[in-house]
Amino acid sequence: MSLTELTIADAASGLRARQFSAVELVRAHVDAIDALNPRLNAYITSTREAALKAAQQADEVLARGEARSLTGIPLGIKDLFCTNGVRTTAASNILRNFVPPYESTVTANLLRDGAVFVGKTNLDEFAMGSANITSAFGPVENPWKRNGDDAALVPGGSSGGSAAAVAAGLAMGATGTDTGGSIRQPAAYCGIVGLKPTYGRCSRFGTIAYASSLDQAGPMARSVRDCAIMLQSMAGFDERDSTSVNCDVPDYSAAIGRSLKGLKVGIPAEYRAEGLSAEIGAAWLQGIAWLKAAGCEIVDVSLPHTKYGLATYYIVAPAECSSNLARYDGLRFGERVPGDTLDAMYEATRRAGFGPEVRRRIMMGTYVLSAGYYDAYYLKAQKVRTLIRRDFTEAFEKVDVLLTPTAPTPAFAQGEQSDDPVQMYLNDIFTVPASMAGMPAMSVPVGLGATGLPLGLQLIGRPFDEETLLATGSALEQAAGFTHRPAIRAEAAK
16 A cells, blocks of 8 residues: 555554654655646645655654654645744735744644644635635645546635645645635545534634634544544644633544444434535435434434525625735735835735735625624624524534535536636535534545545534544444545556
C-alpha cells in the first residue's frame, strides 16, 4: 500500500513500529503535491523543504520514544490560519504577500503535538463561497470525476482545498473552518469526513475572520477516528479568544466504536426539502436503517424555523464580514494601491484587493447594518437565529443526535451555477442551521451516487457533545464501508 493511502491512525502506528520513517511518509505526500497540485490547485503555498526538515526532527523524536499523537503526520493547513513565517493569504489579492509574525492557536496546538505542515490549502476568498471558485489564486478542482465525464467538478467550499488535498492523498488530514457548512459540504463532495465542533470548542485566535459569531475551526480527514485524533489536538480553551469556552476536552478517540444501543436519533421533517436529489434521499433512508440496526431508536422531530436558516445566515454573516473586512484599508498591512486622497486610496485598494463575491457580501452586510435597515433586517435576523437555536434545544430534549443529508446534491461541475449566486447559496441549505445555532455537526461519506460521486450524511449533536457525533459517525462509517477513492490517487502513487 502507498504511504499516501494510510489513515492518520495507521500511519502513527507504523511510525512507532519503525515500518517507515517520518521522512518517507512526508516525502510521499510532498511528491504527490508536486505531481497533482498543478492540476487540482488544492494548495496555494507548498512548504516542501520546511516539511522535510520537520520530518527529520520527527524521526529524532520517534527514536527517543517521545512521540506525541501527531508526530510525523503530514497535514494541510487552510490558508485562513496564520502560520508564523509562512505566507497566509485568505485566498485574496489584498493579503497576497502577507507573512504573519505569529502562529494561530489551532496550528500551534497541532505543531505542539508533532504535526508536519506540508502547505497552505486553497479556499474561497476569505471563506466566502460554496464551491471554491472565488479564490484569487484560481478554483480548486475536485479529484473525483463523474462516470464517463471529464468535466472539472467543484470540491465544495470554502474549505475545498483542504477537502481535495485529503481526498487526493496530498495530506493525511487538513484543517478547515466552518461558518455555514464550509467543512461539512466539501467533505461530502470529496468523500471524506469533516467535523465542525461546537462554537467555542476551538480557538479562533489567529484565524482570519469572516463572521465572528459563526466561524469555527475543525478537522477534515479520511476517517472518523482521524478526525477524533485531530480534534483532540485542535480543541481547548484559549484566553486570547473571548469566544473560547473553558471546558474539559474529552478523549475523543475513546468514543469510536462505542455501543449505540438505546441512542435516540432524530429525523427532522424539514430536511426533506425541495431540491433534495433522489439518490441522497435514498442514502438518508439507508443511513436510518444502518443506525436502527446498530441499536438506535429512530424518532421523528421538527425544526420549524429551519426554512428561515439560509435567509437569516445571509443577513448575519455578510453583516459581520462587512465589519471584519473594514480593517483591510491599505494602511496597516496587506496590499496598497496609491490614490490622490485618503478616500481614493481606500477605494482603489479595496477594489483591487477584493474579488466579486467578497465585494457582494460586504455590500449586502453594509446595507443591512445601515440606518433605517438595521432593525428591519439585522435585528430581526438575530431574533430568528434565537428561534432556530431553540428548535435544536427542544429537539435534543427528545433525542441524542440528528441525522440529515449534508448537501442536496453531489458535486456539480465548475461553471454550472457560477452565474446564479442564489442557487449557489442553496448548496448550504442543510448545513447552515447547525451553524446558526452553534451546534457540533459532522459529515460522513456513505456511498457513491449513480454518476460515481460521493454522497454524505450529516450528524448534528448537542453543544460540546462531539463524542456522540464521533460514536454515531463511526457506526455509520463501519456500516457504509466507504473505501472508494478518486482515480487520480493512482497517479500520485506511481
